[in-house]
Amino acid sequence: MKTRNTLQLGLIVLILGSGLYLLDEHLERRQTVRVQVQRVFDITTDPVTTVGFERGGMRTEFVRKGESWFLQEPVRARANRPQVERIVTTLENLRRQDTITREQRELRELHLADYGLQDPDWRIFIETANGRAESLHLGGRTPFGDAVYGRIDQDDTVFTLPGSILGLFPDDLATLRDRALLHGTPASTERIDIHRRDTGFLQLVRRKSEWVLQQPLSTKADATAVRKLLDDLFALRVTTFHWDADLEGGGDAESAARLEMTRRGQFETAGLADDAARLKITVWTEGDRLGQDLLIGADVAGTDNQRFARRGGVDAVYTIPADIIEACSRPVDTFRNRSIFPGAPADIGFVRLQQGDNLLELERLATSGGEGWRLRAPLRAPADTEAVQALLKRLLELKVATFLGSREPAITTPSVATAIRVTLAPESPADAGTASAATVPTANGSTTLVLETAAEGAHAAIAGREDDPFTLDTRMTAGLDASLTSPLRFRHRLMLAVDAMAVSRILVASPSNTCRVTRAPAIPDAWQCPDIPMLTVDPAAVSNLLAAAARIEAGRFVAFMPPDLSVYGLGTPAASVTFGFRTEEGIQNTLLLGNSADDAWRHAMIQGHGFVFLLAESTVDRLLQPLCTKPPPMTIPTPAPSAPAPAAAPTHTATSDAESATKLKDEDRAP
Numbered sequence: 001m002k003t004r005n006t007l008q009l010g011l012i013v014l015i016l017g018s019g020l021y022l023l024d025e026h027l028e029r030r031q032t033v034r035v036q037v038q039r040v041f042d043i044t045t046d047p048v049t050t051v052g053f054e055r056g057g058m059r060t061e062f063v064r065k066g067e068s069w070f071l072q073e074p075v076r077a078r079a080n081r082p083q084v085e086r087i088v089t090t091l092e093n094l095r096r097q098d099t100i101t102r103e104q105r106e107l108r109e110l111h112l113a114d115y116g117l118q119d120p121d122w123r124i125f126i127e128t129a130n131g132r133a134e135s136l137h138l139g140g141r142t143p144f145g146d147a148v149y150g151r152i153d154q155d156d157t158v159f160t161l162p163g164s165i166l167g168l169f170p171d172d173l174a175t176l177r178d179r180a181l182l183h184g185t186p187a188s189t190e191r192i193d194i195h196r197r198d199t200g201f202l203q204l205v206r207r208k209s210e211w212v213l214q215q216p217l218s219t220k221a222d223a224t225a226v227r228k229l230l231d232d233l234f235a236l237r238v239t240t241f242h243w244d245a246d247l248e249g250g251g252d253a254e255s256a257a258r259l260e261m262t263r264r265g266q267f268e269t270a271g272l273a274d275d276a277a278r279l280k281i282t283v284w285t286e287g288d289r290l291g292q293d294l295l296i297g298a299d300v301a302g303t304d305n306q307r308f309a310r311r312g313g314v315d316a317v318y319t320i321p322a323d324i325i326e327a328c329s330r331p332v333d334t335f336r337n338r339s340i341f342p343g344a345p346a347d348i349g350f351v352r353l354q355q356g357d358n359l360l361e362l363e364r365l366a367t368s369g370g371e372g373w374r375l376r377a378p379l380r381a382p383a384d385t386e387a388v389q390a391l392l393k394r395l396l397e398l399k400v401a402t403f404l405g406s407r408e409p410a411i412t413t414p415s416v417a418t419a420i421r422v423t424l425a426p427e428s429p430a431d432a433g434t435a436s437a438a439t440v441p442t443a444n445g446s447t448t449l450v451l452e453t454a455a456e457g458a459h460a461a462i463a464g465r466e467d468d469p470f471t472l473d474t475r476m477t478a479g480l481d482a483s484l485t486s487p488l489r490f491r492h493r494l495m496l497a498v499d500a501m502a503v504s505r506i507l508v509a510s511p512s513n514t515c516r517v518t519r520a521p522a523i524p525d526a527w528q529c530p531d532i533p534m535l536t537v538d539p540a541a542v543s544n545l546l547a548a549a550a551r552i553e554a555g556r557f558v559a560f561m562p563p564d565l566s567v568y569g570l571g572t573p574a575a576s577v578t579f580g581f582r583t584e585e586g587i588q589n590t591l592l593l594g595n596s597a598d599d600a601w602r603h604a605m606i607q608g609h610g611f612v613f614l615l616a617e618s619t620v621d622r623l624l625q626p627l628c629t630k631p632p633p634m635t636i637p638t639p640a641p642s643a644p645a646p647a648a649a650p651t652h653t654a655t656s657d658a659e660s661a662t663k664l665k666d667e668d669r670a671p
Contacts, residue, residue, distance in 0.1 A: 046128035116140030184285035186230035245315035270308035271297030505580035554613030568603035569595030
């Protein structure tokens with residue numbers, strides 16, 4: 001009994017649930033149908049591929065190709081994409097307002113003609129990607145004039161639509177045409193060819209991120225000038241659509257010949273024949289193998305700033321602003337990169353400066369404190385990083401003032417003998433060993449400037465391109481002279497840095513004092529005078545000397561490897577200080593001191609280093625102070641009082657005192 005009741009209740013619940021489900025689905029379907037009925041075109045899910053309208057026997061049709069829209073009729077041309085997208089969006093969202101069924105019209109004894117829909121003047125058609133096509137006929141306006149009657153093809157239902165639908169398609173077809181002549185962006189452009197009837201051929205090619213002037217010569221291009229040219233080209237717009245080929249001609253040979261004759265006539269009249277155009281511009285963008293051609297021809301009669309133009313492969317003639325001719329007809333030098341050296345100071349790791357047999361090389365070194373520079377030739381020595389960086393900054397700021405080329409036959413390239421060759425490279429080349437300055441190896445990725453300063457200005461060229469000389473502004477080249485090859489210009493002022501703990505011996509030689517001290521082997525920080533053991537080393541004097549030698553800097557450089565050192569009192573040095581170090585090789589550094597330059601400075605040099613410099617007299621005084629002193633005189637202690645001794649003979653006492661005095665005097669004379 002209980003089981004049967006349970007089954008009956010379950011069946012009832014199932015029936016009720018099914019009924020509610022069917023009712024809900026029915027209501028949902030009705031709502032969907034209602035929504036669909038309100039929308040004029042049922043194209044909510046399929047992308048539109050064709051859209052257009054017919055009015056007064058004239059058909060206008062747009063077709064989507066990829067992301068672009070094109071006019072198919074009445075002319076074939078690229079369409080104004082934003083305008084066509086606006087039309088498509090409006091049609092997709094177009095809704096019916098009031099609906100008049102066939103039954104309602106019959107009750108009122110009205111026909112389609114009463115609504116202007118028997119033979120309508122307007123028809124809007126639309127197609128989707130899956131081939132679905134629908135047409136909307138537009139009739140007359142409603143009695144109050146704020147709406148228009150319409151109906152879908154193959155459907156007798158009449159409905160009203162907003163009156164604004166009649167203004168969806170403008171009367172002027174030019175409004176729906178794309179006025180841009182070139183499509184793409186400056187960033188996506190890879191190559192530009194410009195055939196210039198008056199100024200010759202120009203070709204620019206983008207290689208990775210850099211633009212190169214390929215023709216009429218091969219060199220780096222000015223990225224700013226190229227970008228401005230591209231901006232002008234892609235900003236170019238059609239002023240008027242002058243002529244379009246007739247698409248309604250027959251397909252027979254006679255019609256084709258007539259069309260070809262008309263086309264040639266239009267092109268020749270406008271100066272747009274391939275062999276007569278003033279400019280032919282071809283632009284390649286990424287993924288485009290054929291390129292886009294733009295031809296610019298004759299002046300438009302009656303105007304001062306309009307020229308005829310046409311697109312390659314398009315049977316149409318336009319008028320455009322004449323400014324583009326000037327932009328494309330600039331001299332070749334306008335598009336040349338005027339920078340001499342590429343990159344930034346951080347990209348340079350090697351500098352070579354050469355004039356004749358004088359050679360100076362600088363190389364960047366990684367140090368514990370960062371990066372620094374050193375002289376590599378004519379000798380290895382620390383370089384003044386600030387001086388090198390200042391030179392690099394000036395060199396990288398150099399710009400060509402004028403490209404001479406063949407226009408200045410009187411100007412010759414810089415002389416090899418007198419010119420200064422400046423080479424910058426990312427890294428140092430292999431060591432030249434004993435090679436002369438004329439045979440030093442060239443660093444990879446280097447650029448060499450051959451510079452000669454003349455009375456009328458600085459003439460220069462890039463090594464390897466001496467047939468393409470140019471001039472530099474003399475204000476930018478001031479100081480770029482023979483002094484560049486002197487090590488004095490880039491030598492670091494630190495001439496000697498002595499580590500006090502590494503010094504094992506010191507020799508000070510001067511007219512008034514010559515002393516050698518050595519570190520005691522068994523006692524830390526203890527010094528001794530091995531040559532004269534009786535002398536005492538002054539620890540304070542040694543510490544003061546080592547402190548002065550910890551950083552010996554040049555006040556000013558005077559000469560490098562002068563032929564006559566006696567001029568500076570260094571042929572036979574007036575004094576010297578030698579530091580020996582705790583090494584098996586017995587390495588030592590000797591500071592030579594010459595004559596005085598004035599009251600505050602003295603000529604000096606490090607033996608074997610070749611640089612004559614000025615050293616402060618205050619530092620010289622600390623270096624030449626006496627390191628050893630005589631021991632203090634011996635003192636005889638006074639004996640304590642004692643019992644009276646037996647009287648001695650007077651003569652004996654006097655003799656004893658005299659001998660003692662003589663002995664003390666002898667000790668005082670000891671060295």
